[in-house]
Amino acid sequence: MWNYLEDASNYQGHAEKILIPETEAELVGILAEAQASGTPVTIAGGGSGLTGGRVPEGGWSISLEKFNKMEIHEGRAVCGAGVILRDLHAAARRSGQFYPPDPTETMAAIGGTISCNACGSRSFMYGATRRWIERLRVALMDGRVLDLRRGDKIDFGVKPVHRPRSTKHSAGYPLEPGMDWIDLFTGSEGTLGVVIEAELKLLPLPKELLNGIVFFAKDEDAINAVEAWRSVEGLRMLEYADKPSLDLIREKYNDLPEKAAACVIVEQIVEDDSAVDAWVERLEAHHAMGEESWFGSNEADRERFRAFRHALPERVIQLVRQMGFPKLGSDFSVPVEKNREMLDYYRGQIAARFPAPHAIFGHIGDAHVHVNLFPASEELIAEGKKLMDDFARKSVELGGTVAAEHGLGKRKRHFLPFLYSEAEIEAMKDVKRLLDPKWLLGRGNLFPMSPEHP
Ligand SMILES: Cc1cc2nc3c(=O)[nH]c(=O)nc-3n(C[C@H](O)[C@H](O)[C@H](O)COP(=O)(O)OP(=O)(O)OC[C@H]3O[C@@H](n4cnc5c(N)ncnc54)[C@H](O)[C@@H]3O)c2cc1C
Structure with missing residues (x-):
């Protein structure tokens, strides 16, 4: 809906290339090339984000819009990252079901809503996107593609960060030793991996x-x-x-x-x-x-x-x-x-x-x-x-958060230290360094650039 160099918040950027892969192999190849050449890559979803997260400041923009395959089953939907929420809502409805998260903007893509841990008008009962993800397929900068089920635990140590007391929260990585991989990638604003596909839980439509x-x-x-x-x-x-x-x-x-x-x-x-x-x-x-x-x-x-x-x-x-x-x-x-x-x-x-x-x-x-x-x-x-x-x-x-559902992206990343201590932010950066050592993915989101991670 929005062009690749801006988002709904009117944040403007620039890129050397805009790439629209059609297959997972093509995407993995692009990431390998970026890794080898040290080129930053920014992932574009539907463009309805409000923090500049999908807006590149140089390097390549990769849109997942061609990853739009969708299967509806009883109790679950399997969606490519590029499936638009509007299409998921319509398909689920035809099967007598619904997808509970409703971030009101139905042109958002599944990959974008997962990366922001989007919520919206029905979160009052159903919570955020994170709760509804059963499986996630994610490409990493080192060429690995992870197929992660709910319950699969991270295989490295992390230092815990505190959680605000608000019912909604989407700022930084919610680190907890032994956490699920899915919880790490959800809300990570395209800084740790590229979401390729997700299996999402559906509920039966209420009768009235x-x-x-x-x-x-x-x-x-x-x-x-x-x-x-x-x-x-x-x-x-x-x-x-x-x-x-x-x-x-x-x-x-x-x-x-x-x-x-x-x-x-x-x-x-x-x-x-x-x-x-x-x-x-x-x-x-x-x-x-x-x-x-x-x-x-x-x-x-x-x-x-x-x-x-x-x-x-x-x-x-x-x-x-x-x-x-x-x-x-x-x-x-x-x-x-x-x-x-x-x-x-x-x-x-x-x-x-x-x-x-x-x-x-x-x-x-x-x-x-x-x-x-x-x-x-x-x-x-x-x-x-x-x-x-x-x-x-x-x-x-008051015990609340600095981002409840939009994430921080580039526009609001200066809020991260309002909420977290230096040690907590370092713990997040440790995870970033582990999964994206050259600091190429979603560069500028969550963390400002510095000589130590250019
Ligand atoms: C009118 C309007 C109303 C809105 N109302 C709500 C609301 O009620 N609740 C709410 O939560 N949000 C709301 N939003 C914000 C927006 O819809 C959400 O933030 C949504 O999650 C963004 O999804 P997108 O696909 O458009 O993502 P984009 O804007 O394209 O990207 C958002 C972030 O996700 C990353 N990303 C995208 N795809 C992938 C991928 N496949 N892998 C890894 N990273 C990826 C991008 O790099 C970027 O950091 C609203 C927006 C508008 C314009």
Whole structure:
């Protein structure tokens, strides 16, 4: 969708060659040639990443788009790295099943979602991509191709790194002695190996789902509702958008209630119609705009609501491109009990320091909202970057992470030391040195360049 020298965050790069291998042997040959000539290689998936991870800064770009074979079986799908999520979702659905991770952008490729450990709107119930990988086929820079099953342990020692207390986390390697190979490669942002193929778990489609977009006239009521609704049985999506976010898409959705100051988007696995009555009570109890909220239970409603939710990040990306400023969007997640404190911090700092538009929306069920800043001047770009740094520090202070689902790539790699000690980062670099001694793969992702790893 995006060209090979940029990604959805508008990060731009350059490459000497763009290579699109058709077979595993061809890919392995390219990696061998790169290894022999000391040429950096950057792997391109669907291009929907938001951190510049797939954007080369020299060397070769290798796209896995031709690795698009897909087989659907009961309980599992075997997908080439280039299979697009949209195609997996459609094929799984035809077999009465679904693939639980839903990073909303369906043009992402399986290889990219594995490399970022993507999450998205249903992570509230199903967690991140890592949980759904049963087998992974990975090419290494030394010419080996590993076929790894869940439970296959790494065959070298690693020093452990700590894990933040947020429910979502995708920053650096989650090192643990005796960990699964699959867990090492997942979320490694194309720095350790090239994902060729994956076997992913599928679940049977729920018989009935209830979807709602609940509007509130007061933001505070929306946040109170979120805290109360986390425990609703069968809830698999709990998303939020503030007023500035709703205003961004009002033109497209002219039926959006005029007085709406926030919305909460829910999706629940239900047994029968009695679930609707329970929502009527919940809406009343939390002072929602009951009459004007939207509910639905069929596929068309679901698609309409999905498009509504997805219109938010799409509009942000469109604005960033139109206005030509760097994307200033956060991906921090904190322990759920710190959700309100983090939100208050975001709002307080923005009010005090950023006199320009902003929008907050996202996966509030996991205390993981995306704060988007729209700077209108060079001065505000600089202040916006400082704000993002302070948000990252606050997230860590509250026990959260510096990247919940997008990874760090090149744009955000300076956050890694906010979360991890020098010794922990060295432990990660030890693994990188072991699997990619010449530091060629995904160069510039996660770690900055230095004379010791050029
Ligand atoms: C509108 C919009 C909404 C989004 N919403 C969400 C969301 O809700 N949740 C979420 O998690 N993300 C979201 N994203 C971000 C994005 O979709 C994910 O980060 C996704 O995982 C990127 O996949 P991709 O195939 O597009 O990867 P790319 O951008 O092509 O690459 C991402 C990284 O993966 C590496 N990589 C790609 N393929 C391979 C491979 N085969 N082997 C090794 N490394 C590889 C690249 O080198 C790069 O570091 C959104 C993006 C957009 C544009």
